[in-house]
Amino acid sequence: MTLVAFSNFIDGAFDTPTAIFESIDPSTGAPWATMPAATEADVDRAVEAAHRTLHSAAWASLTATARGKLLVRLGDLVVANAGRLAELETRDTGKIIRETRAQIAYVGDYYRYYGGLADKYEGSHVPIDKADMDVTIRREPIGVVAAVVPWNSQLFLSAVKLGPALAAGCTVVLKASEDGPAPLLAFAELVHEAGFPAGSVNILTGFGHDCGRRLTSHPLVSRVAFTGGPSTARAIVRNTAENLAYTTLELGGKSPVVVFADADLDSAANAVVAGIFAASGQSCVAGSRLLVERSIKAEFLDRLKHKAEAIRIGDPQDPATEMGPLATPRQREWIETIVATSLANGGTLVTGGKRPDNHPHGFYYAPTIIDAEDSALPCVREELFGPVLSVLTFDTEAEALALANDTPFGLASGVFTTNLAKAHRMARDIHAGVVWVNTYRAVSPLVPFGGYGQSGLGREGGLDAIRDYTRSKSVWIRISDEPIPDPFVMR
Ligand SMILES: NC(=O)C1=CN([C@@H]2O[C@H](COP(=O)(O)OP(=O)(O)OC[C@H]3O[C@@H](n4cnc5c(N)ncnc54)[C@H](O)[C@@H]3O)[C@@H](O)[C@H]2O)C=CC1
């Protein structure tokens, strides 16, 4: 079978790669494409192009309004090409087409949102405490941005970086994950078509140890925006010791979903399924810890078991499929190890816990529920990034809160109750960057997103995200005609 060949996009042109690797279709386990493995020299060229463009007359003369229009055009192109990009993402990562189509179409709104924001982000004038001075604060683009993303939801995770970065006037080198980079390398064609100047957006893929390391430690990079796992985040922070780049980190989670006895149980059960089995659990916000009130535990677990066993597992390109494969065999092996250790140490299997029988070739894993009861079990502590729900039980609201916060992570959470006061108390006291009440896994370009603790540093989305791609310059203008007084005293 002929493999489809992809290229890096550097300085406005698609390169002939110097090194390549094969990309695997997770639903078959077979290679389907070749991807460029960007070398350190490729990274250097991309960063130098971004730096050159940042300081070029062409980029400087592009007003914020003009940049905004480019972003809106890019958003429109993403929407127009959502079907094609979705097929590529589904092919390369195994994420079901039902979700990739919808998610990518919505990614257009992220570019439109930041396009609209580009010329509305202002500096300020300071009511300075010195009568002879006039002080303004300019917000200037921070510089060249290195954006590094993982394999899941790559278009989405790139949009929350590229949108505010380009709106702020930065230039960007975006590194797609080496797992499933096809949709981002194809997205580069849309950047080109939208009319962004050569070098302003560069998109490449390669491996972490060379390409990723070089990019995030590059002396011409001023800003690193990373999404990925906590151990890679530590490597990134070490890399940025070289360039002292301002860094934001969107990391993983072990998000609790708390279901009180007074909740609408039908709705809660659907939300729990959405939280852990959508995207085969490969979501940073996966609701992987179910905390259920003891009085409804048996009934609720029974509902969940039925729902989990009814999930249609299959070809991710089939719109009827509800759960596809995991993205990589490495991912499945990690899940299998944690599930086996948890069951050997007292966890009770409610359903799943194995590879489904009828999918021998792809990297499939059955929807799994473990009645854990012991918070120390690895399935309760570790982020699995897979379709595995661990169940814990509580008797009181205080216990529910303590269990919810019993994790070093703090990305997302869900609370299901019909008691408004209880919902507000839980929302206030849960240590997480997002609390969903009577819903789960809802996102919007208008709303900030990010974690507490080991789930990261900084926020993406919303108005404030643009600020993190700028730095302030304070401009002091002396407005007195009198000579400067005593030069030996700071004023
Ligand atoms: N908070 C959030 O918004 C999200 C967080 N994630 C997290 O991402 C993880 C899963 O994705 P993976 O691809 O396994 O993550 P990963 O951390 O292994 O890789 C992420 C990216 O970092 C690059 N990288 C690896 N080593 C590097 C190094 N030394 N220097 C620079 N770059 C390097 C990789 O090539 C890839 O592009 C999970 O922990 C998940 O929770 C995923 C999606 C969203």
Ligand SMILES: CN(C=O)/C=C(\CC(=O)O)C(=O)O
């Ligand atoms: C990051 N996110 C919400 O802002 C949710 C995602 C993206 C991801 O995990 O990559 C999701 O649930 O797919």
